[in-house]
Amino acid sequence: MVAQIPAEITTQVIYPDRDGQPMSDNTKQFRWIVTIKENLELLFAEDPQVFIAGDLLWYPVEGDNKIRQAPDAMVAFGRPKGDRGSYRQWVEDGVPPQVVFEILSPGNRMAEMNRKLHFYDRYGVEEYYIYDPDRIDLAGWIRDGDGLTAIEDANNWISPRLGIRFRMQEDTLVIYRPDDRPFMSFVEIDRLRQQAQQEIQQARQETQQARQQAEKLAAKLRELGIDPNDL
Structure with a gap:
């Protein structure tokens, strides 16, 4: 009997898009995640080679x-x-995310955060920031040589990669863009947009009123036999 050589079996590795874990544990954590992510999107909106x-x-x-x-x-x-x-990462030309953020919730455990720090350290993250919105506490690490090193004082720290500045206040963290404008929520951004639209509309109305007044004055001058173009 001739032995049959088994065909080579190739097992395809599946990389799930979800890990079954919720994005956030509460509204405060979710709000901070969205605020940081969306403001970074705005900051680098014109750079096609920055993925967020x-x-x-x-x-x-x-x-x-x-x-x-x-x-x-x-x-x-x-x-x-x-x-x-x-x-x-291998599809992304081997480029790891250089900057990562984690927002703490009451459900986070020290062991979990240590595991994340080890992961980010091992796989090439350059800047790692953790913010606890309940304790108003910010911690950060930056790559120094082959590993991540704790930032001694994150207050007023400027991210080398992002150019943003972290400012601790009594009741919250404020993150400033390189142009010194603070990160804002979507609601705050929309309010500014509405305010700008109202100011533009008001300016248009004032311009229209001034034009009408000028036309009336020109008409009166013509009634008096005066050409307003000669003035």
């Missing part, structure tokens, strides 16, 4: 779908904007 995401699974190692993390917000310089089901 929130709660997106990042797979750093091809062939291993167990090694993964979903930062609350992440920024990858040198990667094009666009939709993704997950961030598979």
